[in-house]
């Protein structure tokens with residue numbers, strides 16, 4: 001895979017960020033799972049052609065937010081526009097690639113057979129034979145699995161199987177790629193290679209990427225960040241701006257700073273509410 005300086009690109013992108021159009025726009029977005037409100041009135045945008053990192057602790061609602069964007073989440077309210085259409089619109093299906101945390105590949109097929117199968121669904125018929133072949137070759141190359149193209153998916157490592165899933169999502173050249181924790185369990189070299197691929201997709205194909213992670217050092221590799229906590233967006237900005245605004249050396253420290261500030265605000269609001277209750281109570285006879 002081509003090497004790439006994420007830092008340089010992030011700097012350039014951050015200066016262009018303000019002019020970028022939005023691939024996703026959310027207003028007052030909520031989602032309920034079971035009887036619990038998991039997303040609590042979110043407002044945010046995901047700029048087109050950039051890598052947006054969705055970061056936050058386990059259970060804060062990252063997967064739910066991604067499912068909402070790709071249109072698979074029930075019990076959603078608010079406004080959510082994706083690539084100029086309401087989320088879930090059938091016309092968006094071929095324009096979005098979604099890779100879940102669990103790789104969705106056929107273990108009894110080889111890597112190439114898996115891709116041939118999904119390519120046949122996307123580009124059916126004899127007339128597309130050449131395009132299918134080109135798309136499959138490119139996807140295998142993209143995820144660096146050329147040496148394993150003939151291996152059964154069931155015999156691959158966890159990281160290799162997730163890369164087959166990613167290759168399937170890349171087949172249709174999606175405009176928006178939604179990746180749920182794509183680097184979990186990967187060694188540092190593979191993680192770096194995948195991030196290089198994400199940057200190439202944004203820079204060369206204009207793909208918009210929304211990538212979730214709970215590993216804060218991955219934040220530095222993104223053009224923009226959505227920092228989430230307990231179903232809310234704590235901050236939305238470039239890594240550089242987050243560090244500067246919070247006067248910290250890393251995004252992780254900025255995140256902790258924002259969490260502390262949010263906790264202090266919540267405690268003050270709770271105290272004020274208790275105070276109001278006490279003053280509005282009827283005097284005892």
Ligand SMILES: Nc1ncnc2c1ncn2[C@@H]1O[C@H](COP(=O)(O)OP(=O)(O)OP(=O)(O)O)[C@@H](O)[C@H]1O
Nearest residue numbers: 033034036038057058059060061062063064065214
């Ligand atoms: N099917 C479900 N029914 C009810 N609650 C659910 C369901 N799935 C998830 N939740 C709850 O919704 C909340 C958000 O879950 P979600 O999977 O979106 O978080 P996450 O940030 O992606 O976590 P992780 O980083 O561990 O994948 C969690 O509290 C979880 O327990």
